[in-house]
Amino acid sequence: xxxxxxxxxxxxxxxxxxxxxxxxxxxxxxxxxxxxxxxxxxxxxxxxxxxxxxxxxxxxxxxxxxxxxxxxxxxxxxxxxxxxxxxxxxxxxxxxxxxxxxxxxxxxxxxxxxxxxxxxxxxxxxxxxxxxxxxxxxxxxxxxxxxxxxxxxxxxxxxxxxxxxxxxxxxxxxxxxxxxxxxxxxxxxxxxxxxxxxxxxxxxxxxxxxxxxxxxxxxxxxxxxxxxxxxxxxxxxxxxxxxxxxxxxxxxxxxxxxxxxxxxxxxxxxxxxxxxxxxxxxxxxxxxxxxxxxxxxxxxxxxxxxxxxxxxxxxxxxxxxxxxxxxxxxxxxxxxxxxxxxxxxxxxxxxxxxxxxxxxxxxxxxxxxxxxxxxxxxxxxxxxxxxxxxxxxxxxxxxxxx
Amino acid sequence: xxxxxxxxxxxxxxxxxxxxxxxxxxxxxxxxxxxxxxxxxxxxxxxxxxxxxxxxxxxxxxxxxxxxxxxxxxxxxxxxxxxxxxxxxxxxxxxxxxxxxxxxxxxxxxxxxxxxxxxxxxxxxxxxxxxxxxxxxxxxxxxxxxxxxxxxxxxxxxxxxxxxxxxxxxxxxxxxxxxxxxxxxxxxxxxxxxxxxxxxxxxxxxxxxxxxxxxxxxxxxxxxxxxxxxxxxxxxxxxxxxxxxxxxxxxxxxxxxxxxxxxxxxxxxxxxxxxxxxxxxxxxxxxxxxxxxxxxxxxxxxxxxxxxxxxxxxxxxxxxxxxxxxxxxxxxxxxxxxxxxxxxxxxxxxxxxxxxxxxxxxxxxxxxxxxxxxxxxxxxxxxxxxxxxxxxxxxx
Numbered sequence: 069x070x071x072x073x074x075x076x077x078x079x080x081x082x083x084x085x086x087x088x089x090x091x092x093x094x095x096x097x098x099x100x101x102x103x104x105x106x107x108x109x110x111x112x113x114x115x116x117x118x119x120x121x122x123x124x125x126x127x128x129x130x131x132x133x134x135x136x137x138x139x140x141x142x143x144x145x146x147x148x149x150x151x152x153x154x155x156x157x158x159x160x161x162x163x164x165x166x167x168x169x170x171x172x173x174x175x176x177x178x179x180x181x182x183x184x185x186x187x188x189x190x191x192x193x194x195x196x197x198x199x200x201x202x203x204x205x206x207x208x209x210x211x212x213x214x215x216x217x218x219x220x221x222x223x224x225x226x227x228x229x230x231x232x233x234x235x236x237x238x239x240x241x242x243x244x245x246x247x248x249x250x251x252x253x254x255x256x257x258x259x260x261x262x263x264x265x266x267x268x269x270x271x272x273x274x275x276x277x278x279x280x281x282x283x284x285x286x287x288x289x290x291x292x293x294x295x296x297x298x299x300x301x302x303x304x305x306x307x308x309x310x311x312x313x314x315x316x317x318x319x320x321x322x323x324x325x326x327x328x329x330x331x332x333x334x335x336x337x338x339x340x341x342x343x344x345x346x347x348x349x350x351x352x353x354x355x356x357x358x359x360x361x362x363x364x365x366x367x368x369x370x371x372x373x374x375x376x377x378x379x380x381x382x383x384x385x386x387x388x389x390x391x392x393x394x395x396x397x398x399x400x401x402x403x404x405x406x407x408x409x410x411x412x413x414x415x416x417x418x419x420x421x422x423x424x425x426x427x428x429x430x431x432x433x434x435x436x437x438x439x440x441x442x443x444x445x446x447x448x449x450x451x452x453x454x455x456x457x458x459x460x461x462x463x464x465x466x467x468x469x470x
Numbered sequence: 471x472x473x474x475x476x477x478x479x480x481x482x483x484x485x486x487x488x489x490x491x492x493x494x495x496x497x498x499x500x501x502x503x504x505x506x507x508x509x510x511x512x513x514x515x516x517x518x519x520x521x522x523x524x525x526x527x528x529x530x531x532x533x534x535x536x537x538x539x540x541x542x543x544x545x546x547x548x549x550x551x552x553x554x555x556x557x558x559x560x561x562x563x564x565x566x567x568x569x570x571x572x573x574x575x576x577x578x579x580x581x582x583x584x585x586x587x588x589x590x591x592x593x594x595x596x597x598x599x600x601x602x603x604x605x606x607x608x609x610x611x612x613x614x615x616x617x618x619x620x621x622x623x624x625x626x627x628x629x630x631x632x633x634x635x636x637x638x639x640x641x642x643x644x645x646x647x648x649x650x651x652x653x654x655x656x657x658x659x660x661x662x663x664x665x666x667x668x669x670x671x672x673x674x675x676x677x678x679x680x681x682x683x684x685x686x687x688x689x690x691x692x693x694x695x696x697x698x699x700x701x702x703x704x705x706x707x708x709x710x711x712x713x714x715x716x717x718x719x720x721x722x723x724x725x726x727x728x729x730x731x732x733x734x735x736x737x738x739x740x741x742x743x744x745x746x747x748x749x750x751x752x753x754x755x756x757x758x759x760x761x762x763x764x765x766x767x768x769x770x771x772x773x774x775x776x777x778x779x780x781x782x783x784x785x786x787x788x789x790x791x792x793x794x795x796x797x798x799x800x801x802x803x804x805x806x807x808x809x810x811x812x813x814x815x816x817x818x819x820x821x822x823x824x825x826x827x828x829x830x831x832x833x834x835x836x837x838x839x840x841x842x843x844x845x846x847x848x849x850x851x852x853x854x855x856x857x858x859x860x861x862x863x864x865x866x
Binding site: 077078081085117120143155156188189193195196197198199200201202204205206207208214234235236238239254284285287301309312410413414416417420421423432434 | 482493524691697713803825845846
C-alpha cells in the first residue's frame with residue numbers, strides 16, 4: 069500500500085522540512101531553558117562536590133559559607149582535627165569579586181570570579197586540572213577555571229598582589245555560576261580581610277587621634293594597637309572529611325554541641341543551596357520554562373492545523389475518490405508525528421550546539437530530552453486530532469470547485 | 471519524467487533524514503553524559519627533581535638602634551634628619567639640661583669656698599704650732615726654775631698644762647685642715663657626677679649608620695627609654711623570610727637563595743640563608759629564616775616585600791610525575807593508571823617536589839607506566855576516556 073503521508077510530504081518536502089526546522093528551533097529553545105534550570109541546580113551541586121567535604125563547619129547561627137557570610141578564626145581547624153571521626157579538616161575562604169585580566173594594562177577587562185583560598189593537598193583543592201600544574205609555591209600562584217578566560221602563565225591581579233595562573237580547571241563554579249580562581253589560603257585571607265592602603269592609612273590616623281589609644285606617657289601603645297588592627301586571621305569555613313564508615317551526622321553533632329559552631333552535612337548543605345539560595349531564580353526559570361512549553365505546544369498545534377487546512381482541497385479529492393476516513397486520519401497523524409520528530413531532532417541538535425556558548429552552565433540531561441520527546445509526540449497527536457476533525461468534516465464537493 | 475522527479479525527491483529527502491539522524495547521533499554521543507571524557511596522558515620517566523623552597527619576607531636591618539634619654543626630659547635639639555649618614559660618636563640630639571649647668575656652677579662656688587676653708591685651716595694650724603712651740607719653751611724654762619726652787623711647784627704645773635693644751639690645739643687644727651681637704655674631694659666628685667649627667671643627655675650615635683626615624687622634635691617631652699632618633703646599619707640589611715611549615719623540609723643555614731624585591735621583579739638578587747630561627751610562628755604555621763644579600767643593593771628600602779626561592783640539592787633519580795596527575799581519594803593520594811585501555815587507581819607514596827610541578831614517586835609506579843594527567847571531569851574506574859594532545863586550546 070502506498071503511503072499517503074509519505075507521498076504528500078514528498079510533494080512539498082521543502083515546506084515540510086522548513087516547518088520542522090522552525091518547530092525544532094522552538095523545541096530547542098524549550099530544551100535549552102530546561103538545561104538552564106538543570107545547570108543552575110548542577111552548579112550548586114558541583115560546588116559541593118568540588119569542595120570535597122563531608123561536613124562544612126561555619127560560624128554559629130549562619131547558613132555559611134555560600135548562602136551567608138561566615139567568619140571563623142583560622143585555628144579552629146586544629147581543634148576539629150582532634151574530634152572523633154574526623155579524617156581531615158582544612159580552612160577555606162570564599163570571596164566573590166571582580167578580577168582584572170592582564171594585570172594593570174590600560175584596557176584590562178575584568179571578570180567576575182569566586183576567589184577560593186585553599187590549603188594544598190587538603191579538601192577544597194580542585195580535584196582535577198585540564199591544563200598546567202597544581203600550585204607549588206605558598207604565595208602568588210593561581211589555578212583558574214577555563215570559563216574565566218585566563219590562560220596559563222597569565223598574570224592576574226587580586227587586590228594588591230599579582231598572581232600567575234599555573235593551572236586551569238573546569239566546572240569549578242560558585243552557586244551563582246561564577247567561575248572560581250584558586251589561590252593559596254594565606255593570600256586569600258589577605259585579599260579578603262586586609263583593607264586597601266587608603267583605608268589602612270585612614271584607620272591609623274583615626275586611631276592616632278583617639279587620646280585613649282595615643283597616650284603621651286605610654287610609648288609603643290599606639291604602634292601595638294595599629295599592628296593588631298591589620299591582622300587577617302579569619303576564614304569562612306572549615307571543610308571536614310569524615311573517616312570511612314562514620315556517619316556524617318554523628319560527626320557533625322559533637323561539633324555543633326561542643327565547639328559552638330554550625331556544622332552542615334552534605335544533605336543539609338544541598339538543601340540550603342538548592343532550596344534556599346537558588347530557589348527564587350530557579351522558580352523564575354521554571355515559570356518561564358512552563359510558559360515556553362505551553363507556547364510551543366500551542367504553536368505546534370496551530371502549525372499542524374493550518375498545514376491540514378492548506379491541503380483541504382486535496383483531502384476533498386481523496387474523499388471524492390472514496391478514500392476511507394481512517395486512511396486520511398492516519399495520513400494527518402503520521403505527518404504530525406513526522407513533523408514532531410524532525411522538530412525534536414533539530415531541537416536537540418540546536419540545543420546541544422548553542423549550549424556551550426551560554427555564559428552559565430547549561431546541562432542537557434538525556435532524561436529531559438526523553439521527556440521532551442514524549443511531550444512533543446503527545447502534543448502532536450493531540451494537535452492532529454483537531455486537524456483530523458476539520459479534515460473529516462470537509463465536503464467532497466469542495467474538490468470540484470463547489 | 472514524473473517518476474524520476476518522485477525518486478529524486480525521495481532520495482533528497484532520505485539524504486536529508488540521514489544527515490539529520492547522523493548529526494543527532496553525533497550530538498547525543500559527543501555531548502552530555504554519554505560523551506567520553508577527554509584526558510591527556512603522560513608516560514612516567516625516570517628523572518630527578520630539584521626541590522626548592524619558596525617564602526616571602528620583608529627587608530629588615532640586622533642591627534638597628536633606638537637612641538633616647540635614660541631619664542624623662544624635654545628634647546632641646548635634634549641635629550640629624552631621616553636619611554642622614556652618621557658616624558659613631560656623632561652628636562644626634564640633646565636633651566634640655568634644665569638646672570644641670572647651674573648646679574655645676576654652684577658646686578664650683580662651693581669648691582672655691584672649700585679651698586678658702588683649707589687656707590683658713592692651714593693658718594689656724596700654723597698658729598697652733600707657734601703657740602705649742604712657745605708653750606714648750608716656757609714649760610722647759612719653768613721646770614728648770616722649779617728645780618732651782620725659784621718658783622713654786624704650782625706655777626711649774628700650770629706651764630706644763632699650757633704645753634699639753636697647745637699640743638691638743640695643734641692636733642685639732644690638723645684635723646680641721648684634713649676635713650677641709652676632704653670637703654674639696656667630695657665637691658669635686660659631686661661635680662664630676664653632674665658633668666657625667668650633663669654628658670648623658672647628649673645623645674650620641676653608638677655606631678655608624680643611617681637615620682631611619684626622627685621621632686621627637688625639639689620641645690617635646692619623652693620618657694625614659696623612648697626613642698628620639700632611630701638608626702640602622704645599612705650594611706646589615708637582610709630579609710626575614712617566612713616559609714610555610716608544610717613546605718619547609720630541608721631548610722638549612724647556608725642554602726643559596728634568589729631574592730626578588732617587589733620594587734624590581736625583573737632582577738633577582740643572590741643571597742644565602744644566614745640564620746634559621748629555632749622558634750617557628752605557631753599562629754601562622756610558618757618557619758622564619760634570615761636571608762642575607764651577597765652584596766646589599768643600593769637604594770633598597772626597609773620593610774619592602776621580597777620573594778625568596780631557596781634551591782635544595784637535587785633528589786636521587788627515580789620515576790617522576792607532573793603534580794597535575796596526582797588525585798586525592800579520601801586520605802590517599804594516587805594516580806589513574808592507563809593499562810590496556812582500562813583505568814585503574816594506584817595509590818602512591820610521593821617524595822620531594824619541585825616548584826615547576828614535578829613530583830618524585832617513591833612507591834607505586836615504574837618508568838614506562840602511562841598515567842592520566844589532565845581530565846575534563848572527575849574520573850572513575852569505568853569512565854569512557856579519549857586521549858587527546860591537550861584539552862584546552864587546539865583540541866577544545
